Amino acid sequence: MKFYKLIFLISLAFFMLNGLCSKNIEGNQKFSNILDTNTKVSFININYYIENYFYNERKNIIDIRDFNSYMKNHLVNALYFNIDNIFFTYNGIPDRLRNIENLIYDLERMGLNKYNNFFIYGYSNDYLDRDFDIFVLASLLYMLRVNNIYIIENPFENISSNYISSKIDYVKNKGYLSINLTKNYLKNYFINYQELEKKVDSGYKLVFVYRDLIFNKDELIPNSISLKVNFNKDRYVLGSYLAGYNVNKTDKIILYSYDLKNSLFMFFVIKVYMRYNDVLIYDGGLFEWKALKK
Numbered sequence: 643m644k645f646y647k648l649i650f651l652i653s654l655a656f657f658m659l660n661g662l663c664s665k666n667i668e669g670n671q672k673f674s675n676i677l678d679t680n681t682k683v684s685f686i687n688i689n690y691y692i693e694n695y696f697y698n699e700r701k702n703i704i705d706i707r708d709f710n711s712y713m714k715n716h717l718v719n720a721l722y723f724n725i726d727n728i729f730f731t732y733n734g735i736p737d738r739l740r741n742i743e744n745l746i747y748d749l750e751r752m753g754l755n756k757y758n759n760f761f762i763y764g765y766s767n768d769y770l771d772r773d774f775d776i777f778v779l780a781s782l783l784y785m786l787r788v789n790n791i792y793i794i795e796n797p798f799e800n801i802s803s804n805y806i807s808s809k810i811d812y813v814k815n816k817g818y819l820s821i822n823l824t825k826n827y828l829k830n831y832f833i834n835y836q837e838l839e840k841k842v843d844s845g846y847k848l849v850f851v852y853r854d855l856i857f858n859k860d861e862l863i864p865n866s867i868s869l870k871v872n873f874n875k876d877r878y879v880l881g882s883y884l885a886g887y888n889v890n891k892t893d894k895i896i897l898y899s900y901d902l903k904n905s906l907f908m909f910f911v912i913k914v915y916m917r918y919n920d921v922l923i924y925d926g927g928l929f930e931w932k933a934l935k936k
Contacts, residue, residue: 681784683791683914685875688801691761691794696805702754702817703761706775717763717797718807721752725775728782729902733933737902739925742828746821753813756788756820763794769873777873777910778903784914785831786824831909832925833896835934838863841896841922849889850928851899851908863898863931871904873911880916891918898924898931 695701696718705712705720712722728745729737739745754760760783764773780791798806833841842848848866859868869887874880881891889895895918897905905923913921924931 681788681791683780683784683793683910685767685793685795687795688797688799688805691792692801692805695759695761695792698759700755700757701759701761702813704763704779706762706764706773706779711765713808713810715798715806715808716811717794718805719811720763720807721811721813723752723779725778725903728779739828739832739902742825743821746819746824750817750819753815753817754788754819755817756786757818758788759790759792760788761792761794763797767795770871774903774907778906781906781910781914784910785827786819787827788819831921832923834924835926835930838896838924838931841894844894846894846896846920846922847889849887849895849897849908851897851904853901853904855900857900861932862928866898869908871907873915877916880911884912884916891916893918894920896922896924898927900928902927 703717703720704723705716706723706725707716709722709724712720716722727748728740730740732738762776762779762783764776767773769777776793780793783791842865848863850862850866850868851871852868853871857868859866862868867888869884869889872880872883874883884890889912895912897908897912899905902923902925905927909921909923912918926934
């Protein structure tokens with residue numbers, strides 16, 4: 643009798659431990675999901691936005707068109723956003739990222755909240771021209787780890803006047819992005835001149851991003867690949883384009899340019915959209931490198 647009782651107690655202890663381990667595994671899985679903070683980016687049309695998000699208050703909707711277009715008409719509750727406000731000229735080097743504290747303070751004053759869904763729209767879906775800045779802003783928001791980003795394509799196509807406004811919209815409550823967290827987030831993506839050489843020595847591939855500029859390859863950082871700004875929604879076509887420039891998914895990549903906007907645009911294409919693993923940006927770009935290497 644004692645023998646069977648002992649077997650019963652051992653079995654009971656085993657099942658209790660097994661259940662405890664299962665709960666720990668489940669808890670760890672939940673914790674891992676919490677740590678998985680990669681922002682998801684989606685392309686949507688205006689009908690999808692109206693049907694699913696128009697009445698949702700936990701959102702920030704951003705219009706990146708010129709101010710005159712915004713004043714003429716914009717989506718209800720949309721905030722006007724001048725993309726140039728996130729850059730400044732430093733020691734003659736244009737389009738450097740602004741001081742982080744001041745930048746985040748201004749974004750919070752606009753009412754931008756990292757826990758909201760973000761909706762960005764421009765003129766249509768002409769990303770290589772008039773809507774270029776959509777990807778620039780989307781890259782920055784991705785780095786700031788906002789909740790989710792939705793890019794609204796053709797925002798005024800067959801839209802009812804009920805969803806359009808001509809008044810300037812403001813957010814009454816201050817937003818939240820967190821300066822301390824933001825600094826740490828951006829360190830994951832931006833490197834400076836002092837870090838550049840170490841990264842290259844450790845195996846990173848330098849990719850010079852250009853748009854329409856005619857340049858002399860001898861003036862680039864040595865061993866750079868030149869990559870023209872491009873985008874295609876077909877990932878197979880886009881991947882083939884990048885591979886044609888010897889930019890591959892397994893590479894560790896540093897993007898730089900004469901204009902930080904170009905680097906941020908291709909960061910969206912390569913890191914956010916194509917999901918390449920390791921993509922950094924040299925903030926100072928070509929002009930800083932040429933000035934400091936002398």
